[in-house]
Amino acid sequence: MTPTRTLTAHCTLSQDGLPLLTIDNEHARAEISLFGAHVLRYQRHGEPASLWLSDKAILDGSKPIRGGIPLCWPWFGPSPARVGSGKPAHGFARNCLWTLDGVSDHGDGTLVHLSLRDNDASRTLWPHAFELELDVLVGKELSLVLTTRNTGKSALTYNAALHTYLQISAPEAVTVTGLGEPYLDKLTGRNELQQGALTVTAAMDRIYRQPDAMVSVQDGERTTRVVNGNHDSVVVWTPWQEGASAMADMSDNGYRTMLCVEAAITAEDGITVPPDEEHSFSTVII
Numbered sequence: 001m002t003p004t005r006t007l008t009a010h011c012t013l014s015q016d017g018l019p020l021l022t023i024d025n026e027h028a029r030a031e032i033s034l035f036g037a038h039v040l041r042y043q044r045h046g047e048p049a050s051l052w053l054s055d056k057a058i059l060d061g062s063k064p065i066r067g068g069i070p071l072c073w074p075w076f077g078p079s080p081a082r083v084g085s086g087k088p089a090h091g092f093a094r095n096c097l098w099t100l101d102g103v104s105d106h107g108d109g110t111l112v113h114l115s116l117r118d119n120d121a122s123r124t125l126w127p128h129a130f131e132l133e134l135d136v137l138v139g140k141e142l143s144l145v146l147t148t149r150n151t152g153k154s155a156l157t158y159n160a161a162l163h164t165y166l167q168i169s170a171p172e173a174v175t176v177t178g179l180g181e182p183y184l185d186k187l188t189g190r191n192e193l194q195q196g197a198l199t200v201t202a203a204m205d206r207i208y209r210q211p212d213a214m215v216s217v218q219d220g221e222r223t224t225r226v227v228n229g230n231h232d233s234v235v236v237w238t239p240w241q242e243g244a245s246a247m248a249d250m251s252d253n254g255y256r257t258m259l260c261v262e263a264a265i266t267a268e269d270g271i272t273v274p275p276d277e278e279h280s281f282s283t284v285i286i
């Protein structure tokens with residue numbers, strides 16, 4: 001028998017494999033893994049799931065989890081020149097066991113506070129002292145705030161993404177607005193301009209440089225709003241069939257029910273945080 005601890009009236013912590021918080025309050029049900037401070041699931045009562053989680057996701061801590069909201073930090077994509085090549089894609093925060101600092105129930109939902117500090121392993125990848133905090137509010141909206149605090153003596157520079165995998169009914173049912181016009185097409189390396197609403201008909205890996213604060217994903221009758229703050233870009237990604245087939249942790253047809261819409265900090269010079277200062281950015285799924 002695996003022990004499950006009751007933390008609050010609406011939150012339990014189970015230890016069956018990875019430590020997992022299950023939140024079930026008057027608004028919604030959610031699961032958050034302490035591995036990666038990774039929101040795996042979020043579903044308002046009486047509604048379809050908002051987040052997509054791969055049916056082949058690996059949940060033993062041996063690799064990042066496919067689906068939910070991975071935290072990419074302190075870099076996005078391949079490690080940049082300032083960090084040195086060959087380090088884990090999307091940084092190391094999603095590969096670490098985080099500390100649960102607190103959980104509390106409120107009228108507007110259940111608030112979870114998680115943190116990660118530098119340690120010997122992190123300093124071999126990235127030589128900075130830091131405290132990274134994730135605040136998650138599970139209510140009638142799902143809200144995430146990621147705060148980077150510089151606890152060292154020299155400035156640190158970071159990139160990041162709240163790499164949200166949205167659940168969709170089918171790609172052909174989806175249109176996305178609020179992305180702004182200029183984007184980098186990472187598949188071709190070209191800068192392009194978005195014309196009208198985005199439709200999803202092929203593999204896509206784009207960095208939208210001037211997004212609105214709110215991105216709307218229309219999926220048939222359903223609208224999901226992704227409201228971001230203090231980011232510099234929104235990433236839209238789907239691997240499509242070929243990409244899905246190439247991934248061991250995604251079913252071949254998994255691409256048909258997911259679309260990543262990510263609040264991100266992708267500017268090449270990142271965000272520089274001086275000693276004793278902090279920087280936060282956020283996403284809210286409505």
Ligand code: TA6
Binds near residue numbers: 089
């Ligand atoms: O956010 C899009 C992206 O950077 C893509 O380039 C794609 O590779 C994806 O993230 C997934 O990355 P992962 O390392 O989780 O397989």
